[in-house]
Amino acid sequence: MIGCVWRGALQGEKLNDKTCINLGSGHWKFEGWINIDLDLGSRPEVCADLGAGLPFRDACADLMHNEDFIDQLDLDGARRFLRECHRILKPGGVLRTLMPDLAKLAKLYREDPAGLVALWETHVGIPLETGTAGEVFNLGMRFAGHRFMYDHETFVRLSRDCGFDARPRSFNQSDVPELRNRDLRGPHNSVSMHYDCYRLV
Numbered sequence: 721m722i723g724c725v726w727r728g729a730l731q732g733e734k735l736n737d738k739t740c741i742n743l744g745s746g747h748w749k750f751e752g753w754i755n756i757d758l759d760l761g762s763r764p765e766v767c768a769d770l771g772a773g774l775p776f777r778d779a780c781a782d783l784m785h786n787e788d789f790i791d792q793l794d795l796d797g798a799r800r801f802l803r804e805c806h807r808i809l810k811p812g813g814v815l816r817t818l819m820p821d822l823a824k825l826a827k828l829y830r831e832d833p834a835g836l837v838a839l840w841e842t843h844v845g846i847p848l849e850t851g852t853a854g855e856v857f858n859l860g861m862r863f864a865g866h867r868f869m870y871d872h873e874t875f876v877r878l879s880r881d882c883g884f885d886a887r888p889r890s891f892n893q894s895d896v897p898e899l900r901n902r903d904l905r906g907p908h909n910s911v912s913m914h915y916d917c918y919r920l921v
Contacts, residue, residue: 738782740898741808743770744789748904753785771797776808783898784809787818787905788912792865795878802882802917809919815884816899820860821913822869828911829857843909860911872913884917 745755747762756774757764768775770786771793784805790798805815828836833853840848840856844863848855861869870878872888879886891906894916905912 738898739780740783740785741776741781743774743784743786743805750785750902771801774804774808778807779810781808782810782813783896784813784815785817785899785902786815787903788820788864790817791819791869792867794867798868798878799882802879802884805917806883806919811919811921813919814896814899815917815919816889816894816896816902816915817917818903818905818912818914819870819875820866821871821911822874823871824911824913825857825860825869829853839909839911870913875913875915879915879917883920885920886915886917889914889916 740750740753742750742753742755745753745757745762745764746759749755749762749764754766755764756766756768756770758767758769760767766775770789786805790801793801802815809815825836828839836853836856837848837851840846840860846859846863848859860866876886891912891914892901892903893914894900896916899916903912903914
């Protein structure tokens with residue numbers, strides 16, 4: 721298996737009798753979840769590179785959460801990552817995932833360029849050289865290691881190819897109680913889209 725156990729007995733990490741895995745937790749760890757990250761400084765329960773395979777047995781997890789990671793992989797890498805999540809989730813398990821929304825970014829650029837610049841200046845804060853929406857659009861495509869940006873259709877098709885039914889959800893909303901109110905980025909500070917991805921048999 722890839723990765724190493726950093727601390728804690730993984731068998732004891734349960735939330736409402738469910739095994740829940742927080743993928744790429746960083747310093748925003750979820751209590752009662754198995755938090756996994758590459759950064760040892762954030763003290764995850766498991767240290768592993770999410771893009772290189774996940775150190776869990778088949779069909780062991782009920783729920784998984786991931787935010788702003790899949791867009792840091794190329795399309796083939798994203799496919800491998802989703803298939804790993806599918807392998808680890810039990811049938812009917814759910815992956816909550818968030819990522820930048822290419823369509824929203826493009827719409828802001830075309831219809832509200834001043835709003836796009838304001839969003840960048842308020843919530844990103846990296847100085848702009850020209851102060852234009854065109855600069856923000858270019859930076860947004862590359863910011864934070866982005867390698868592939870998704871619109872709804874592209875992500876849903878990729879998810880289905882990997883064995884998931886990707887259902888769009890609103891910020892912090894889910895049909896699964898344990899997945900509610902866990903999103904860091906919403907409409908007030910990002911152009912994110914949110915999905916509950918149900919593992920198909």
